[in-house]
Amino acid sequence: MAANTIRKDIITKVQRVVLKLGSYVLTTPSWKLDRKVFSDVIETIADVRARGREFVLVSSGAIAAGMGRLGLRERPRLIAQEQAAAAVGQIGLMGLYERMFGKFDIHVAQILLTHGDLRDRQRFLNARHTLHSLLEYQAVPIINENDTTVVEEIKFGDNDSLSSMVTNLAQADLLIILTDIDGCFDKDPRRFKDARLISLIENVDSDIEQLALGTKSKISRGGMATKITAAKTAARFGVPTIIANGKTPGNLARVLAGEEVGTLILPEKNKLASRKHWIAYTLKPQGVIQVDDGALRAIVEHDRSLLPSGITGAQGDFDAGEAVSCCDRHGSEFARGLSAYSSADIDKIKGLNTADIQGILGVCRNPEVIHRDDLVILREG
Ligand code: GLU
Numbered sequence: 001m002a003a004n005t006i007r008k009d010i011i012t013k014v015q016r017v018v019l020k021l022g023s024y025v026l027t028t029p030s031w032k033l034d035r036k037v038f039s040d041v042i043e044t045i046a047d048v049r050a051r052g053r054e055f056v057l058v059s060s061g062a063i064a065a066g067m068g069r070l071g072l073r074e075r076p077r078l079i080a081q082e083q084a085a086a087a088v089g090q091i092g093l094m095g096l097y098e099r100m101f102g103k104f105d106i107h108v109a110q111i112l113l114t115h116g117d118l119r120d121r122q123r124f125l126n127a128r129h130t131l132h133s134l135l136e137y138q139a140v141p142i143i144n145e146n147d148t149t150v151v152e153e154i155k156f157g158d159n160d161s162l163s164s165m166v167t168n169l170a171q172a173d174l175l176i177i178l179t180d181i182d183g184c185f186d187k188d189p190r191r192f193k194d195a196r197l198i199s200l201i202e203n204v205d206s207d208i209e210q211l212a213l214g215t216k217s218k219i220s221r222g223g224m225a226t227k228i229t230a231a232k233t234a235a236r237f238g239v240p241t242i243i244a245n246g247k248t249p250g251n252l253a254r255v256l257a258g259e260e261v262g263t264l265i266l267p268e269k270n271k272l273a274s275r276k277h278w279i280a281y282t283l284k285p286q287g288v289i290q291v292d293d294g295a296l297r298a299i300v301e302h303d304r305s306l307l308p309s310g311i312t313g314a315q316g317d318f319d320a321g322e323a324v325s326c327c328d329r330h331g332s333e334f335a336r337g338l339s340a341y342s343s344a345d346i347d348k349i350k351g352l353n354t355a356d357i358q359g360i361l362g363v364c365r366n367p368e369v370i371h372r373d374d375l376v377i378l379r380e381g
Contacts, residue, residue: 287316
């Protein structure tokens, strides 16, 4: 299929869009909210919504806007100061969204999340129900990380990752990431004049991941690397991603019209179910379980559960029910899953037959250490 037909095909089927707006897109060089960008984006959303599509926004810009309001030139060094700037900026950000969407009689809703809100399945599902209710009320949910109260353990880290988790949370079918460059290039366009835009990525492989490295920026927490990782995460949920320049007037409208703008990253054909996607891409692995070649083959080639007999070791300090990485004997991660046993118990039962668990631990709660329903394969072989 020709590239422009692929775009049109994707766009025609889209019902629900997650739109991520970066800090540089939403602010001017002196960290003031960029009204031109707001009005361009919001007019486009109002127009496309009127034709039956739904939008969930993931908006950065709180810290940057806070810096503008507080007259700070540089990002504050102390975490508490940065968190204070976010609190000042978030209110200005939402105020402007409310006023500008209000011109089209559209309600906006603020949702401030930490990773703690999504890592518990029940809370994840509660957040999903709230999002769905907001969409039924025809409101536009606007999500940001709760920068003011977040601490390291419950951080998403960057809004690109957050936006890819939101594709699952909101059950969206397109992720658009608006940033301040035109998309993913074959070289860093800030350093090389002959850098060329890649308009279509069929599959995020290690070459693409390498290309995207090394484009960090000062204000937003991501760079191209986090955008490409976000696109890969969305792809596993069957969701295509378009990365485009949000500073170019009219670009969002062009993206939503299926025009060749920015970089399109295609979804994977074998879409993961929501719960499996959540296990692999929303949860953060709390440790590692190392397996032998037999267990690797049984899991990857025959879709089996992980039994104690195939385990050679466990690293990290995790409890039963927590997410872990499964690594082969070279230490390379090939799967993620929910461990039915703690790291301390795995240490005692590794290499043993399931029948021996009771004798060692006094009770056998589960024959498998990770049941295949709780196991997600990340790579073949
Ligand atoms: N949550 C941050 C903010 O609103 C931005 C995080 C990011 O740039 O990814 O300022």
